Amino acid sequence: MRLLRDPALDFSSRARNLETTLAPNEPMDAYTARDLVRGSSALRRAGEPLETITSNPSGARRRPAYVSRVWGARIPSGSVFQVREGLWCSGPELTALELAGSLSELELTVLLCEMMGTYSVAPGYQGGMAQRAKPLTDPARLTVFLREVGGVKGSRALEKALKLAVAESASPMETKLVLRLCLPAAKKGFGLKLLSMNKPLEVERLGASTNDRGIRKPDILIAPWPGSDANPVAIEYDGEECHMTREGVLSDTVRGNELKAMGIGEYRVNREIYRNINYMEYLVEKVREEAGYPRRHRSAEDALRRKREHVELYKELARIGNVV
Template sequence: MDIVIGYESALAYWRSVGLGFLHDSKARRRATLRAQKALAVEEKPQLEGGNFRPAGCGLPVHTLVGKDVLRTRTKSVTSSVWATLPERSIIDAGMGFLMSSPEFCFLQMATRLSLAKLIQLCFELCGTYAVVDDGSSRERSAPLTSVTKLRAFVQASSNAPGRTKALRALYYCMDGSASPMETVLTMLLCLPYGLGGYGIERPQLNYQVDVPSSMRSVTDRAYCKADLCWPEAKLCVEYDSKKYHLDPERQESDSRRRNTLVVLGFTMMVVSRGQIADGGAFNRLAKQIAIQTGKRLRYRDPGFTRKHLALRDELLETLHEAE
């Protein structure tokens, strides 16, 4: 019996596996047809062989069923009803497990998460990192999906639960974040006042700045990457991660890269987790960035500060200090 997996279990799976498990459009179409047949079976899903399950999936495994009477809640399996599957929404994970795609998982999680957490998840799925169980992260070679792909999938899923919230979250999401703290920093700076952000113009994430051939003699590289970059304002903002503090080679490379950006005329600002966690320090940082980018801040206190601190605490609550 095929088992269709979704929600938190699908998210845990995609945080555990590599890009090779995404499969192409034809394979997704075949897997979705299999999954639709599995949802039509008049039998409650259950795990076999000592609760054997896909990579990353803890217990209970969250499954999808076609009817309310087939829902189950045991130590091994819990389920939700999803009678009609969106096109190409399922991927064959092998061994009889049919996995919700990253796009379908995002739509499902819109019914579980707050708007801020959903935006944060969107950045992760469209970025080059994955959050793991202890709140730390691991690097990905490429994103699982993109804002464009997510939006197309959600828009095509008419009348699906969570669709309205998912589309709203996508309005604020960006491609290219390389770490959870880059995501937090971007959200705190750029979300609108009503959501607790400072409403600053969105930067380019991990933006490539090419070194002109005329400057190659004074640099050691052909280009530089900047965490958050406002190219027109010639401003780069970098998150100073503790993850690399003990790596002298990485520190040396970062130092040379930042020096190169300064030579190219960019203003460099470096942000620590301490600055993000300190309300007063972050407020000063936001004002400095606003000046550099030509943004006039017009928030009203004390209401805005309460919203901002609530947003900060929500975004940081599950992230490990080592980031």
């Protein structure tokens, strides 16, 4: 699904299974694997081993060219899409479930953010990513899928990761930033409450004619503390590609002014700030204050422990590259 230029794997425009189905009973063999790869440029580009599932209880195989795994559960409708006659590929929900057993909770969470975001990790592209027109899946579809697939292996891990993942991220760095900011303290995050990511927000165009309205999409919008009279706080991630040009700087300035006119403060994070642990600690405290969060009374020992956990999460996210 990351091979964006291959029309054979553009699952959004291809037929899906309309009814609940079972995996084929016949397990993979060397001849079938060879013929499938020869007949599909998409499979050749994906590389070996070719991973397949079978409903045959004795169909488990592990060979250099292919892997055949036993899958006894039913496959919910819409979970696989047709590449060509006789060849079906896992959709995003089933793929996430199949990977759940081999990834850590944080790795699976990052992968779900990509699937529910508008980007794709693509090492061959500039910047190591490519933009998608729309997400591969969303929280509602994943929730329905989990309910229909039942308690199969990996479903519990996927359910836990789904509760931590966020939708509508537009880049890998946005994903890592929002997880650092919004994962709960128990998961080593700063515990801010996310209101939205990259959602349209109507603003007044400053300097334009009366009642001229426009749309802005803050990267990360932090919700104000419930019951406070504070406003949301916007946090923007400045990627090096589009924010360093004259046009990019002007656009950032205008957007910030328009949000400020609505009472929404804006903070900016770039790669250097993201890596600066002390600066991030300070920035989050200012965001908490502006968003009306209650003042925390922590001992020096507790504050040091929390900072160590923030550093641990930062390092764990740094180790997560392409995820799979």
